[in-house]
Each structure stands twice: as structure tokens, then as C-alpha cells.
Amino acid sequence: MANSEAVATPGVLLTADGTPLKVSLQKSLRRSKLRAMLLVLPPLLFLVFLFVLPIGNMLLRSIDDSLVNQVLPTTFKEFKAWDKTTDPPESLYAAFYTDITRTLEEDKLLVGKAGVRMNYDKPGWRSLIKISARKFKKVEGPPYKEAMIEIDKRWGEKEWWLSLGAMKDERTLGYFLNAVDKKYDFDKNIISVDENRKVYNLLWYRTLLVSFIVTIACLVLAYPVSYLLATLPMRFSNLLMICVLMPFWTSLLVRIVAWMIMLQQQGVVNDTLVGLGILDTENRLAMMYNFNGTVIVMTQILLPFMILPIYSVMKTIPPSFMRAAQNLGATPTLAFLRVYMPQTIPGVGAGCILVFIVAIGYYITPELVGGKDGRLIGNMVAYHMQRTLNWGLAAAMGTILLAAILILYWAYDKIVGVDNMKMG
Amino acid sequence: MQTVIKQTLLASALAAASVAVQADVNVVSWGGAYTASQQKAYADTWEGGKVNFVNYNGGLGEIRTQVESGTVTWDVVDVLPSEARVGCDEGLFEELDRSIFAPAPDGTPMDDDLMVPLPNDCVVPQIWWSYVPFYEEGTFSGDQPTTIADFFDIEKFPGKRGIHTWPNALIEMALVADGVAIADVYDVMSTEEGIDRAFATLDKIKDHSVFWSSGSKPLELVKSGEVAMSLAYNGRIGAAVLSEGEKFVTVWDGQVLEEEWLVLVKGAPNREEALDFLVHATATEQQAGQARHINYGPMRVSAFAVIEEGEPWFHNGKNIMEHMPNRPAVMERSVVANPEWWADYGDSVSERYTAWMGQ
Amino acid sequence: MPNEKPLVRFVDIQKSYDGDTLVVKNLNLDVAKGEFLTMLGPSGSGKTTCLMMLAGFEPATHGEIYLNDQGINKVAPHKRGIGMVFQNYALFPHMTVAENLAFPLWVRKMSKSEQDERVNKALAMVELSAFGNRRPAQLSGGQQQRVAVARSLVFDPDLVLMDEPLGALDKNLREQMQYEIKHIHENLGLTVVYVTHDQSEALTMSNRIAVFDDGIIQQCAPPEVLYEEPDNAFVANFIGENNRLLGDVVEDAGDSVKVKIDDDSGVVHANKINVEGVGSRTTLSLRPERVTVDPEPGSVPNIFAAHAKELIYLGDHIRTRFTVCGHDDFIVKIPNSAAHAQLEEGATVNIGWNVEDCRALDPSD
Known part of the structure; x- marks a missing residue:
């Protein structure tokens, strides 16, 4: 705007045929704008029908009585x-x-x-x-x-x-109250549900805990693997990449069954430990059908979501940075901590946020391997959607999950943004 | 460009049309050996059209979505007792004209040919199945478990127990094991103290329990030795014994019998054919025929007589009656689940059960 | 200025990456204190490998490198105290310019005030005092380059290595930076080992140039020696423009030879530099600016008829391509003076040159 006004002050600029330059410019841009709109339309409609409407519907259901x-x-x-x-x-x-x-x-x-x-x-x-x-x-x-x-x-x-x-x-707001183990009494005062029916707060806590542990475990496992992927010669890194992506190509159920065979009490790991005399047969480890099972299997399933973003960031860091840092007098460890790692933060952040968001809504894996104390809030959403038809409660829980993810995203944006400005 | 779009539209329209022509009646069931038995007993013997079986994992979520959005693709659905009631209350199923269904050979109308009163006009009979404890031969030396109380007695019969991740049947079994008379089970359950009592019994095995959620799991758990005894669907145990020669022993005491019904989805796309299919499938002959392929008990009482006379009735020449959950010999020690109670209190007990599991 | 005592010594260095081929073949090189030594060569000639071995990022397969008379083969890179400017500068993108400069001081545990003082001094030296709080990505290529130089100097190393530091800059900026780096070198009395494949850069900046080819130093000498008196055909060809004539020695007069050009088109009297006696093959090397057009008969020993194929007007001189003795790529730079203004394409003229300007070297091909 400022530019065109500046141009306009000495006298309106005209094109060869006498129309004002501004009008002519707008006319020539209109076609391309229209074309751009047409290109955007399909994804926009897709977004509206598959995201905006269902999410709006969910929000409405969560408070509708x-x-x-x-x-x-x-x-x-x-x-x-x-x-x-x-x-x-x-x-x-x-x-x-x-x-x-x-x-x-x-x-x-x-x-x-x-x-x-x-x-x-x-x-x-x-x-x-x-x-x-x-x-x-x-x-x-x-x-x-x-x-x-x-x-x-x-x-x-x-x-x-x-x-x-x-x-x-x-x-x-009753459904939201139910979702956190509260309810209305007859006067619409908010009261707690009976002690032995408190389910959801524990599940929320457990869901956050599992997501957190899985995220950290994925990070710890993914970081060295990504580093190898980014630094190994091509022929080795390609092979390693295939190994990393293999789980993606395998059916979820097949992978879960494989883990069951490995980890159950009569499974391969326990049999080996007992066979080696490390464990008594009475003290076989409970690694399946409980909290541990959920964490182990989810970590394996979500690992690629952590590896790929970290790897893609590491791939762009030239080896000369590490060399430069050492040349300037930093030990390899210090160079890694102060020069290499800070540059991987965007990948680490993206990986963590991705894994956490996926983990927080997971329900198939916990359903199959979670047993008594490894089931998550997602299982309750599915349960109320499919079994009890209490869609209001399911919607309220979905809304809380959505809010949690949005808050997390906001926090990430805030923290990592701030870090970028001050890091080093 | 436009030609391409037109051709694509035309092609997809044709594809849609051909799908509609191909599948005469869409029947939604649980898959596996159970759907196979329905295929052989009902679909293969029906001359009114073709049947397209679809698998699902239970629940009314999908049906409600179809009915509320007005895009119904399912015709007939095989439903559990609670869903049979809630779905009818919610108007997801069509109420059926009872006069079109075939009476028993002796002339008894279908609705009177059942072990329990008809819950509503939406449902037609399918089978009885049960939750029942079992173990593998040789697991215990000396005394063998014979009662439901033995299942809850870790000291007498040591080893882990396999139980499911929802409360149905477990509450009833816990009370019977604790000495409640079978006739009084639901009266006791309707009080807060009764539920407390059931959970107190469940507490005895909680630390020795492995929880399962899919029907094939308990057999794997028992077979691998992961648990000593487990609850399971009786049909799964029977199939393993009858068809695969497994040495599983069922404890026919304190089992909980559950109904299974067929319903017609409201707004079903192939309503006429589906009704004809339902009339065919619920006839005494077809009900008995299903038991040639699976050991779930026919819901029509008249079918039992056909099976008993025809023994050995199972398709591979074995006797089937001793694997039927609702045969007269075991009915005295069986709890017939009360779906009305579960439809009312199921959510609330489930919450408590979930809380109990997680603590 | 070069001191007697060498600061860096490469002794019998060999380097192989795969165990089959040698990238560096038996390298011996001394770098004197205060010297600006350039390693010049085509890519793959081993020059960068030598620099990396000196910096400590690649181990030598055989031989020893000495820094101040200390063998440094087993010294880790971060303990060598050598400054280095990388090809892409390797400025840490997550730190500001000042933080980048302070990094080597911080790892040396200097006090904050001393760090600040040195950083400010270094920034002033490269005239970037106002840019301390910027991030590298917010600087232009030339500014980044200066920061990289400043960072390599801020901890006062005796020796600074530069690995094609100007490769990413455009021509004008590159020339300007050449002078800046040269001035810094002179003002601080640094020892610089500089790697480049750009010969004019090498000629501009260096005290000495080591010309690399095929893992061997072909010649190591000051720029003017390298240009005027190349030891072999490769150096003659690689440094500056060069006319080559191939032939056989037919007469050996001790410090000069007579060479018969391959297609019998004549015998050239040349300076004997790097050639065996009668009968051996040789490459004659002749700089374009040392050829005279239309020489007075008898004024030079070598006079041949030349057919002008192409004239390119370049202002101060006219670059002319002749066919001489069967070679049709013989270049002559004719000074732009009135005397030669009449030369036209297609004309045939005599050209000639002195014995001293025509060097008989090894047969390279």
C-alpha cells in the first residue's frame, strides 16, 4: 500500500492504454489469485468436512443435554x-x-x-x-x-x-465433570464420585505418565540411532534406515503378538533368564499385560516417529561444525554438547511432540497388552463410543485430550522459540 | 480434463451400483468359527439371495453412526443382550412383525419357544453362550476343580487365573462362589453391599490374575501355562476340544449364560431380503443346524430335541450335547445373565471394575 | 621475512583411506615461522588431506608431522592450538557472532572480561564491531567470512589453516578478502597454511606455493619462481598460461638443447631444465607474453612462420591464436601498440622467442 501511494503522489501512473497502473495490476493478478483459490479449495473442503465439522460436533456433544x-x-x-x-x-x-x-x-x-x-x-x-x-x-x-x-x-x-x-x-458441564471423577448433585453443586468408582483421574494421570515415559524412552533410544543414520556411510545407513522403518511396514497386530511371545511370563525373555539361572521360575518378570507391557510396546511402535525428525535435522548438520569446535579447543564431548546437540533441538522437539501427541491418544496397543493397569484414557473414549454409547462423555474426554495437545503445542512453540533466541 | 472427470464419476457410480447388486443382505457378526457356522447353517441353506458377512467387534457405536447419518449399509446385526435392549430403546433397530416367523414343529410360536421372555420386539433368537472356567488336563494333581468356588480358591488350586477386562459374569460368579444362591444373585447385586461382596471375592484372585480382552487369549494363556485356570467363552473351549483334540476340561459350575440375538437395523438398505433371511435363520431346523458346526446352544428350545435325536450331531461325528452351555443337565448350576440389570447398572459397575483393576 | 627455523614439518607423510591407493605419497614439507604457504592443486591432489592431517582430523598412515619440533601425530585436534578457517566457515548457527568468537576462549576458561576484551578486539580487526549480537545467518557471505577469520585468530594461535576460505564468495569480494587476509597475516606475523585450487589467489597471497598433483608436491617455490621457472610440465601448465610443443632432443649443448618438433616442422633451441640427453622426449614450455611477433631476423634464435587463426581484443593486449609447427593452439599475447595493429585473421607472420624463455621439461604426456 505504502509503495503504491508513494508512486501515486507525483501523479497517477498509467499504462500504455491509459488505465491506471494499479487497476491494471489488480486485473492481471486476479486470474492467478482465482487459480490459487481453486487449487486450495479441495483441501479446504476436505479440512472442513473431516476436521472442522466433526470436531465442532464433538465440542457440541460434550455439553449438549x-x-x-x-x-x-x-x-x-x-x-x-x-x-x-x-x-x-x-x-x-x-x-x-x-x-x-x-x-x-x-x-x-x-x-x-x-x-x-x-x-x-x-x-x-x-x-x-x-x-x-x-x-x-x-x-x-x-x-x-x-x-x-x-x-x-x-x-x-x-x-x-x-x-x-x-x-x-x-x-x-456434567460430562466434563464425569471425565474427572466429579458429578453434579441435585442442586448442581460439584461433588466427587464415590471413592471406589474413581477411574478417570487415575487414567488421566497414567496416560500422561505413559506418554511421558514413552517419549523419554523413544528419545533416549532414537538419538544415538539417528546419529548413526546421519553419520554412517550411505550403504550402511540405508540398511539401518530399512531396519528403522521395518516396523512401519509390519502390521500392528503382528508386532504386538511378537512382543507378547517375547515378554509374557512363559515367554522367550523370561525363559532365557530362568534358563541362565538369573531368575527363579517363581520370580518371572511381569513385562506383559500390565503397565510395563504398554510402555515397552508403545515405545517400539512410536520409535520411528522420534527417529525420523531427529535424523532429518542431524542430516543437515555438516561434520565441519564438530571439527570446528574441536579445532577451537573443545573436547569431543564438549563439542557434542555445546555445538552439535543444540542444533538438533528442533528435531528433538518435533520428535517429542509427535510421539507425545500420538501416545496420549493411543488405545489399541494398551487394550491388547495393557492388562489390568496398562490401559489409558483412549481406551475409555473407545469404550464409551462403542459400548455404552455415552458419546457425551466420550466427547468430553476427547475435548480434554484436544485441549491438552493444543496447550502442549503452544508451550512447545513458546519454549523452543525462546530457546532459539538464547541458546548457547 | 472434463472427460477424465466424467469418466471417473461414471466409473465410481458403476462401482457403487455393482456393489449394491452384489450383496443382497449384509449380515454383521463376530467373524471366525462363529460366522462360519452362521454361513453354513443359515446363508448356504437360504435360497432368497446372497449373504455378505461383515465382521465387527460389537458395540452400537457404528450402528448409531449409520442410523444418525442416514447412511445405513448394514442389514442384520448379531448383538449381545445389553445392546439388544439399548439399541431397541434408542430406535436403532426395527420392531419386527412377530407373525411372520415360523412356529416350532409342535406349533409353539417362536416367541414362546425360548428359555427366557422376549425382551422386546426388535430381536429374534440366535444362540446361548456362556462365560465358564476351564483348565488343561494335568494342571492339578490330586483333587480337580469342580465348582466355581474352586476358581476363586488360590490356596486349594494354586496358579494364576485368567479373567476378562470387563465385569460381566465376574460379579455373578464371585457371588455364587461366595455362597449366594443362584436364584438370588441379581437381588444381591442390586444392593451396594452385594456389589461390595462380589468385589471382596474378586480381591482374593486379583494379585494372581492375568487380564484378557480378546476371546482367543484365554486358550493361549492356559495352553502356554501362563495361567492355571481361566474364564473363557464356552464356544472357544468346545472348538479346541472337538476340532483340535485339546485336553481342556470345562468346569460346568457357576457359568453365566448370555443371550445372542439377531436384529434388523432401522433403515436397512435391503430390508425385504433381510426379513426373509431372518425368518429362514430363526426356524428350528436352521437353529439346530448351526450346532453341527459350533457348540453354542440354540436359543429355540425346540431345536434341542432335533439335536438330541440326531446325535452324534457335530459335523465330524462327535457328540455335541455335552458341550452345550444350556443343556438341561447344567442349567441348575448356571446363572442366566439378566441383561436388564446390566443395561441399567453395567456402566456404573464397569467404572468400579476398571477402578478396581487399576488400583 | 620467513624465519630459518620451521614451525611445521611434514616428514615422509603417506596417507591412504582404503589401503589400496595412496592419496598422499611421501610428503616432505617445511613451513617456516611467519610464512604464508599455499597448497595449490586440482581437486583430489591431496592438498586438503594434508591440511586435515595437520589439523588432526585425519591420522597420517605413515610418517610424522612436527609442530614446533614436537611430533603431533598423537595429539588430539583440540589440544593442537591451531586456528582454522573452514570452507563453509562452520560458524555455529545457534550462537551469536560474539558467542562464536568467545567459544574458544570459553573452553580455555578465560575470565568473562578477558573474553569480552579479546572478542571486541577481534571484531574490530575485521571491522564488524557492530555485529556482535547478530546471528551468522543474518550476515552476508563476506561478513561471515570475516567472522570465521576472526574466530580462528581470537585465541592467538601461532598457526592458522585456511581451507579454500574464499570459495563461496563472488569475484570482487574474493579479491578484496585476499588483500584483507594478506594484511592480517603481515600485521600479526602469523604463519598461514592456505589451501586453494585458484592459482591467481595463490599467486596473490603466498610467500611460497606448494603445487600438488597426484599426491606429490610437484614444486614448492615463491610465486615468481613458480611462474618463471617451473620445474616440470605440470607446474608450467597449471600456473599461468602456457604453450606446449612436444618433440625429441637432437642436440645437447650442456645448458641448452635443440629439439625436433614432432611433425618435422622445425628445430627449436631451448633452455635445458628437466630433460635427459639426446634422444629423449621433451615438452617445451613457452609463456605467451614471451613471444615476439615479426622479430628482426637474427634477433632471436627461434623464428617460425605462424598462421593467425583467431584474434581476441582484450584492451591492453590482443590474444592471438596461431598455428605454429603443426600446433593450432599456440597463444601469443600481443601488446596493444600501433605496430601490431594491422594483424588480421588469416594472415601469416613470423614469430620468435629466446632460448631462455623456452624451457625443455619432462615429457608429461
Whole structure:
């Protein structure tokens, strides 16, 4: 802009045919801009349909509670009027009866769906709603309280009515609370779930721990391998590269089974150790179907994700840097630490972030080799997606994972950026 | 350029059309020997069209995705008891006209020809299967395990135990092992104290447990000596004994029987053919026929009579009745799983079980 | 200026990478204190290998290298205290210019204030005082080059090695840097071992030039000697422009010979330098500027008829290609004076030269 104005001040520049230069320039650029737009369009659409929309949908589902509010609008209105200390009033029973019978006429399925949803908050709602829906037809007018208690004695217990309190709003943070072992009470106060049902915090912690250990283990293993890859003569490094990439070409399941054969208690490693007399047969190491198994197998599977970025950075570091550092008086160790390693930081950072992000969402490997204490949060997401159909909870956990990754990425950008400015 | 695009579109349209023509009915099941038995007993004997079997790992996630997005490609699905109920409640399955299904040879309508009441109008009968303990001959010297209590008794029968990574059947077994009468199991389970009691029994084997999550695993675990005893799907043990001559011994005590149903997905693309297939597959003759290939018990009671008369019924000339999980001889000491209870309390018990496993 | 006592001595050095071929064949070379010695040669001639052996990055297969009379074969590179400027400068990209310069001082555990002082002095020397906080990537090629030189000098080494340090610069900058490096060398009294394949660079800067070919030093001498009095055909050909005539010695007069040119087109009277007696093959070497066009008959012993094939006007002289004695690539540089202005392509003229200017050397081919 500044340039064109500067040009414009002594008098508008014109092209040969008299149009202003600026107009002419824009016209000539329009075609190429249009073409660029057309090229960008397919990936853009791809991105929108396969990333933006599903992720948006996931975010919405994680806070959406409209279904149950659509089924029980008057019930929730009456619920708000109830003082919660006395027994539920007849008006609440009547409202519930009206809501259910009305919904049954409009869309029978909504009742079933609402029951499944309500069951997440208090186990038993599903069958209670189902039984009631079937028998409400026979109820003859008010009073509804006695009739409903007749149908199922649970209607006489206050706790069922109180549990409605956690569902009474169209938007809820309940799924997020569930994902960290908390829940709403009837007044929407946040409380902890029972001690023996606390699952998720432990899994979050374990997921972070496993991802962290796997990342570090990958780094420790990958760094020397990458160095060899980058410095060996071509014919050796090609062979080594094939070895590194071999796991990529092998089916995930085959690799996992191979590890099972190696590491289980009657497996190759234990048999060898016992055979050599290093271990008693009673003290065979538990390296499979637990935390160790998950860490070992995930490290092997994710190793290439660490090696490749580090290798690609090391490949660009000429050997003359190490020579220069030694020539200037640094011992080989010091030269490596002060001159070589700092230059590999971008590769190390990229590798770590890649491995960590992949590890944090892993679930197939932990499912197969994790046994009792090697399963991760990803397994719970899959479980709620496929088994319980509690997609709200799955979405909430997915959202937390996504947030964790974004925070991590931001931190990486921040830290490595700062490092680049000060390193040395 | 445009010609290329047109040709590509045309080609993909033709490809899509030919797929639709090829597969008359898409039946989704669990794969392996089980799908093979369905293929032989139902699909090969059906003259109404071709059947295209698809494998899945259970759960309603995929079905819900198909129904909610309006792009249903599955017709018939083989489902577990909880899914049979939740899926029907959620409207993922079609409610079926019961009058089109064939009665038993003696005239009993199909819905009355079952061991349990029909849970809803979405489902039609398939098989019974069970979680049951087993070990390999020669594992224990002296007394052999004969009761479910023995499975939870590490002192009497030392060695590791293989158990699965979800709570179904384990809660029931733990309570029966702890002395709860089989008839009272679900009443006890419906109280917080009952669940506590079950977990207290599970605690006894926890430190000696290897957890499995895929059906082939327990056989490998027992065969390799990794565990002394394991729970497994009865069909897997039977197949190893009947077809591969393995020396596995099943402890027919305290097993937990589970239903398996067939359902029609709502909005199924080949609805008419699929209905015809379901009528064929649920007939007594086909139900009995399946037992020629696998030792899961037919859900229709009338099929049992056919099998018993036809012994040796298994395709390789062996007797099959003694491997049937729901044969009368073992029913007295079997828990018939209550899917209604599991549909209500399954999530909550699962959470507790997961927490218990990880602690 | 070169001192009597050598600072560096290569004694019987041999080097092989693969055990089959020698890259350096029996090298003996002394470098005097304060000398600027250039190793010049085509690529693959062994010059860079010699430099790497001196720096300690390649072990000698045989022989010993002495620095200040100390054998250094077993001394690790970081203990040799030799400064070095690398071909691509090898400035550490993650450090600022000042940090790069401070690095050798930091590893020598100098105090911070002394580090700063020396860094500032070094930066001032290469006129980059304002650039201490920049990163190498933010500097131009010439500036990076100066930083590399400054870094190699900042810890006061006696000896500085330079491995084609100007190769990446454009022509003007290269010439300017040649003078700068030369001045630094003179001002600081350094000993420099310089590797290049650019002969004009070598001629400009060096006290002595060691011409390498095929793992052997062909000749080691000051620039003017190398140009005026090459010992053999390779050096004659490699340094400066050169006309070659091949023939057989027919008469040996002690310090001069008569040589019959191969196609019987004449006999040349030449200076006997590096040739056996009568009957042996020889290469005659003659600089283009030592040939006279249209000489007075009798003024020079060698006069031949030449056919002008091509004239290129180059301002101060006209470069002319003649056919002489059957060779059609005989170059003569004719000074741009009125006397020779009439020469045209296709014309036939006489050319001639002195015995002293025509050197009879070894038969290279």
C-alpha cells in the first residue's frame, strides 16, 4: 500500500492504454489469485468436512443435554418449584406423567433415548422409564403419585426425583465433570464420585505418565540411532534406515503378538533368564499385560516417529561444525554438547511432540497388552463410543485430550522459540 | 480434463451400483468359527439371495453412526443382550412383525419357544453362550476343580487365573462362589453391599490374575501355562476340544449364560431380503443346524430335541450335547445373565471394575 | 621475512583411506615461522588431506608431522592450538557472532572480561564491531567470512589453516578478502597454511606455493619462481598460461638443447631444465607474453612462420591464436601498440622467442 501511494503522489501512473497502473495490476493478478483459490479449495473442503465439522460436533456433544429437556420440560419446571426437603409433590408426578405420555404420542423413541441418557446419571433410570412408559397407558387420571408408585416402587423414593437436578439444563458441564471423577448433585453443586468408582483421574494421570515415559524412552533410544543414520556411510545407513522403518511396514497386530511371545511370563525373555539361572521360575518378570507391557510396546511402535525428525535435522548438520569446535579447543564431548546437540533441538522437539501427541491418544496397543493397569484414557473414549454409547462423555474426554495437545503445542512453540533466541 | 472427470464419476457410480447388486443382505457378526457356522447353517441353506458377512467387534457405536447419518449399509446385526435392549430403546433397530416367523414343529410360536421372555420386539433368537472356567488336563494333581468356588480358591488350586477386562459374569460368579444362591444373585447385586461382596471375592484372585480382552487369549494363556485356570467363552473351549483334540476340561459350575440375538437395523438398505433371511435363520431346523458346526446352544428350545435325536450331531461325528452351555443337565448350576440389570447398572459397575483393576 | 627455523614439518607423510591407493605419497614439507604457504592443486591432489592431517582430523598412515619440533601425530585436534578457517566457515548457527568468537576462549576458561576484551578486539580487526549480537545467518557471505577469520585468530594461535576460505564468495569480494587476509597475516606475523585450487589467489597471497598433483608436491617455490621457472610440465601448465610443443632432443649443448618438433616442422633451441640427453622426449614450455611477433631476423634464435587463426581484443593486449609447427593452439599475447595493429585473421607472420624463455621439461604426456 505504502509503495503504491508513494508512486501515486507525483501523479497517477498509467499504462500504455491509459488505465491506471494499479487497476491494471489488480486485473492481471486476479486470474492467478482465482487459480490459487481453486487449487486450495479441495483441501479446504476436505479440512472442513473431516476436521472442522466433526470436531465442532464433538465440542457440541460434550455439553449438549437438550434431549432430556425436550422430553421432560414441565417436569423440570415443577422440579425447580419443589423445595427438595419434603416428599416430591403430586404436581411433579403429574408433570412427569404428562411429559412422558405426550412424548410417547409425538415420538416414542425419544422416551427410550432419554432413559438411556438418564441412566448415565443414576443407574436404573433406563429400566424405570421403560417400565413406566409401558404401563402409563393403564393409569387412569390423577392422582398420579399412587398410580406411579404402584407401577414401580422406585417412584416413591426421593433419590430418583432428586437425581433430575443434574439434568435440568439444556447445556451441561456434567460430562466434563464425569471425565474427572466429579458429578453434579441435585442442586448442581460439584461433588466427587464415590471413592471406589474413581477411574478417570487415575487414567488421566497414567496416560500422561505413559506418554511421558514413552517419549523419554523413544528419545533416549532414537538419538544415538539417528546419529548413526546421519553419520554412517550411505550403504550402511540405508540398511539401518530399512531396519528403522521395518516396523512401519509390519502390521500392528503382528508386532504386538511378537512382543507378547517375547515378554509374557512363559515367554522367550523370561525363559532365557530362568534358563541362565538369573531368575527363579517363581520370580518371572511381569513385562506383559500390565503397565510395563504398554510402555515397552508403545515405545517400539512410536520409535520411528522420534527417529525420523531427529535424523532429518542431524542430516543437515555438516561434520565441519564438530571439527570446528574441536579445532577451537573443545573436547569431543564438549563439542557434542555445546555445538552439535543444540542444533538438533528442533528435531528433538518435533520428535517429542509427535510421539507425545500420538501416545496420549493411543488405545489399541494398551487394550491388547495393557492388562489390568496398562490401559489409558483412549481406551475409555473407545469404550464409551462403542459400548455404552455415552458419546457425551466420550466427547468430553476427547475435548480434554484436544485441549491438552493444543496447550502442549503452544508451550512447545513458546519454549523452543525462546530457546532459539538464547541458546548457547 | 472434463472427460477424465466424467469418466471417473461414471466409473465410481458403476462401482457403487455393482456393489449394491452384489450383496443382497449384509449380515454383521463376530467373524471366525462363529460366522462360519452362521454361513453354513443359515446363508448356504437360504435360497432368497446372497449373504455378505461383515465382521465387527460389537458395540452400537457404528450402528448409531449409520442410523444418525442416514447412511445405513448394514442389514442384520448379531448383538449381545445389553445392546439388544439399548439399541431397541434408542430406535436403532426395527420392531419386527412377530407373525411372520415360523412356529416350532409342535406349533409353539417362536416367541414362546425360548428359555427366557422376549425382551422386546426388535430381536429374534440366535444362540446361548456362556462365560465358564476351564483348565488343561494335568494342571492339578490330586483333587480337580469342580465348582466355581474352586476358581476363586488360590490356596486349594494354586496358579494364576485368567479373567476378562470387563465385569460381566465376574460379579455373578464371585457371588455364587461366595455362597449366594443362584436364584438370588441379581437381588444381591442390586444392593451396594452385594456389589461390595462380589468385589471382596474378586480381591482374593486379583494379585494372581492375568487380564484378557480378546476371546482367543484365554486358550493361549492356559495352553502356554501362563495361567492355571481361566474364564473363557464356552464356544472357544468346545472348538479346541472337538476340532483340535485339546485336553481342556470345562468346569460346568457357576457359568453365566448370555443371550445372542439377531436384529434388523432401522433403515436397512435391503430390508425385504433381510426379513426373509431372518425368518429362514430363526426356524428350528436352521437353529439346530448351526450346532453341527459350533457348540453354542440354540436359543429355540425346540431345536434341542432335533439335536438330541440326531446325535452324534457335530459335523465330524462327535457328540455335541455335552458341550452345550444350556443343556438341561447344567442349567441348575448356571446363572442366566439378566441383561436388564446390566443395561441399567453395567456402566456404573464397569467404572468400579476398571477402578478396581487399576488400583 | 620467513624465519630459518620451521614451525611445521611434514616428514615422509603417506596417507591412504582404503589401503589400496595412496592419496598422499611421501610428503616432505617445511613451513617456516611467519610464512604464508599455499597448497595449490586440482581437486583430489591431496592438498586438503594434508591440511586435515595437520589439523588432526585425519591420522597420517605413515610418517610424522612436527609442530614446533614436537611430533603431533598423537595429539588430539583440540589440544593442537591451531586456528582454522573452514570452507563453509562452520560458524555455529545457534550462537551469536560474539558467542562464536568467545567459544574458544570459553573452553580455555578465560575470565568473562578477558573474553569480552579479546572478542571486541577481534571484531574490530575485521571491522564488524557492530555485529556482535547478530546471528551468522543474518550476515552476508563476506561478513561471515570475516567472522570465521576472526574466530580462528581470537585465541592467538601461532598457526592458522585456511581451507579454500574464499570459495563461496563472488569475484570482487574474493579479491578484496585476499588483500584483507594478506594484511592480517603481515600485521600479526602469523604463519598461514592456505589451501586453494585458484592459482591467481595463490599467486596473490603466498610467500611460497606448494603445487600438488597426484599426491606429490610437484614444486614448492615463491610465486615468481613458480611462474618463471617451473620445474616440470605440470607446474608450467597449471600456473599461468602456457604453450606446449612436444618433440625429441637432437642436440645437447650442456645448458641448452635443440629439439625436433614432432611433425618435422622445425628445430627449436631451448633452455635445458628437466630433460635427459639426446634422444629423449621433451615438452617445451613457452609463456605467451614471451613471444615476439615479426622479430628482426637474427634477433632471436627461434623464428617460425605462424598462421593467425583467431584474434581476441582484450584492451591492453590482443590474444592471438596461431598455428605454429603443426600446433593450432599456440597463444601469443600481443601488446596493444600501433605496430601490431594491422594483424588480421588469416594472415601469416613470423614469430620468435629466446632460448631462455623456452624451457625443455619432462615429457608429461
